[in-house]
Amino acid sequence: MLLRGGWEAKIGRPLTLVVVDEAHNLSGDERGLRLELLLATINRECRQSQFLLLTPFISNAGEIAKWLAPDSNADITVKFEWRPNDRAIAVAMPEKTDKPGDFRLKLTTVHTNKDTIKIENEIELSHGRPLGLKWSNVSGNLSNVAAATAVSLNHRGPVIVVAGKVADTWSIAKTLHDDPELASRAAKREELLGTRGFEDIAFVTDFVKREFGEDFALASLLGSRIGVHHSGLSDEAKLLMEWLVEREHIDTLVATTTIAQGVNFPVTGVVLATHQYPYGKTMPPEDFWNLAGRAGRADQAGTGIIALAATDAERSEILQTFVKRNVSILDSVLFDMVRKMTKSGRPIELHTLYHMKEWSTFLQYLAHSYKQIGNHARFASQVEQILRGSLGYQKLRQEDAASANALVEAVNQYANVIQGKPLSLVDSTGFSWESVSRALAETGKSGISASSWSPETLFASGDGVLEDAFGILFKIPEIREELKEATGGKGPDGTFLADVVKDWVGGASLPQLARDYFMADGQSMTEALSTTCRAVYGKLTLAGSWGVSALQSLTAGEELEKMSPEQQKSYRNLPSRIFYGVNSDEAIDLRLLGVPRSAAEPLVAHFKERRIPNDIRSLRGALANMTDQQWATAMGVGAATYKRAWRVLEGLE
Secondary structure (H helix, E strand, O other), rough: OOOOOHHHHHHHHOOOHHHOOOOOHHHHHHHHHHHHHHHHHHHEEEEEEEEEOOOOOOOHHHHHHHHOOOOOOOOOOOOOOOOOOOOEEEEEEEEEEEOOEEEEEEEEEEEOOOOOOOOEEEEEEEEEOOHHOOHHHHHOHHHHHHHHHHHHHHHOOOOEEEEOOHHHHHHHHHHHHOHHHHHHHHHHHHHHHHHHHHHHHHHHHHHEEEEEHHOOOHHHHOOOOOOEEEOOOOOOHHHHHHHHOOOOOEEEEEEEEEOOOOOOOOOOOOEEOOOEHHHHHHHOOOHHHHHHHEEOOOOOOEEEEEEEEEEHHHHHHHHHHHHOOOOOOOOOOOHHHHHHHHOOOOOOOOOOOOHHHHHHHHHHHHHHHHHHOHHHHHHHHHHHHHOOOOHHHHHHHOOHHHHHHHHHHHHHHHHHHOOOOOOOOHHOOOOHHHHHHHHHHHHHHHOOOOHEEEEEEEEOOOOHHHHHHHHOOOHHHHHHHHHHOOOOOOOOOOOHHHHHHHHHHHHOOEEEEEEEEOOOOOOOHHHHHHHHHHOOOHHHHHHHHHHHHHHHHOOOOOHOOOOOHHHHHHHHHHHHHHHHOOHHHHHHHHHHOOOOHHHHHHHHHHHHHHOOOOOHHHHHHHHOOOOOHHHHHHHHHOOOHHHHHHHHHOOOO
16 A cells, blocks of 8 residues: 555655546455555545546546545546547347358447447348358357357457457367468468568467467467467466557457456457356446457547347347446445445444455455554544545445444444554555464464575475465465465365475476366366466466465564575565566566566576676666577577567567
8 A cells, every 4th residue: 555654755755646547446346445445545644645537437426536535626527538439339149041051140239439320220240151150050159159250350350359268268269260261361461461470470479389388279379360368378478469469460369358457459349259257247337348448449440349249139138238238336345345234134343254355455444544543542533534534434424324323333343353453464464453363373383483484495395384374374364265266276275285386486387387286187288278377377476475475474573683685685585486486586586577487597597607796777787788699598499589578578579
């Protein structure tokens, strides 16, 4: 959090402007609550701060402004009606024809962003067997309808296909790849682009093969100008996919819904195979409109098309209703939490709710506020003022005074619970006080202390500290689910997770990790690698580094103060080794400079031989001045690919 005496002390002046991009995330579950409470904290502790919220989706701007600036909130909304291109939203649905096996794919317009766009209610998009698909292949199969729609729109320009699950992205991409006409079209476009496009795709293909193996499906897809983008890829691979799309070397990008957030791709069409997230959760309006905003961007000719796949009239009606929904107001997650508790008939006893993530976030906010005020009596007298800083409490006071009073009473009672506790540990861990207390007890039982976190032994095969640490973390509600997902479905197994982390930090390749830990019977290597990346990049790097950092803060004592500055740096860098997948402080610095994981440790050895000083400025200069021959000396085979990958990831190309 940005706090008085913390951030302001670092920048040497008061915090005066807070810019919040994608501000519609205020309505989004746990993340929305964290954002709401963060803004409330800044508003209380940094009195001169002003707020600039950026979002295309808001119908209650006045309410939000009044929350953040009760006394000076007039004339704050700035609206722009400008759109880079026209845009039309339609439902794509197959229709059986008289010829056996053939079908007609039609678009039914649901919405246009300008009244001046006149489109017939139905447009025939294709007729016959696009992609070689028969009527039996598209009847009841949304993925195939989406693939047929995408290939029918491809002649207009690049298209994004959005699938609900990672497995569906591979299925759709394969269906597209198997079409000989699409491959021929890709080859012709490559000829038009000349050598640059060919070289760019060849470079990314080589990188993918080196990172994932020759048999990884993405390598062959790229040859047909088809890309994928989802949690089943490494961070580097996803960034390279984005780079290829930005350069217009990808005709079709098959992605999951994560592509919606903030990526400005030059595409003319977006095809949704589903309007739901996994497990049947309907996409919120703001997420859909974010996806729709990918189509028809600047420099794209013609109308942007957003097509939602349907297999029958009933689903078409559902989708049309879905599209016509207005964007929801920016509401408070805290408000909804309290209302749910009230409706359940349960009293709000905060110390019993810490196992629920959203309530843990609220408890952390209270603990931080209590610590900042520093006096129990003063906190009790100011509790309503503290709560008034949140949007949720303001709404409760207006709409449900009884629940607002109950919340105030619950907070007062909770203040008695945390009185006299070392609440700085709440801030340093990201856990509620209840979870901090449990973690302290468990680390005491395990005998984990500051000296246990040894850079020389922590990731060694014979050391048991990581096993004990993950065993403790699996008992902590705030982090437990993320760690369970990091096991790839194996459950709360601290030994398994510690073994994965040790191999990951030790430099094991993604195929090695897949074979040793994540491959299930009957799975292809592509499927196993997708599981591995979802576990490692999607959960382990974040949750594992967070958990280890939290336990370090709980066990740091006088031993840490006795360490030299260099030893303290290595101690504090241990979580970063998990995050970046390397096992030295020097390699962490190189990862910070955009060097791919596979190249970091070889470059460390090379720079040591050249006696390059181990600081960010020196390393950045050494990287910038490295010749091709020096890269080859450091990396051997594949040096040119990793050098270029570094340049792309660092934004130099």
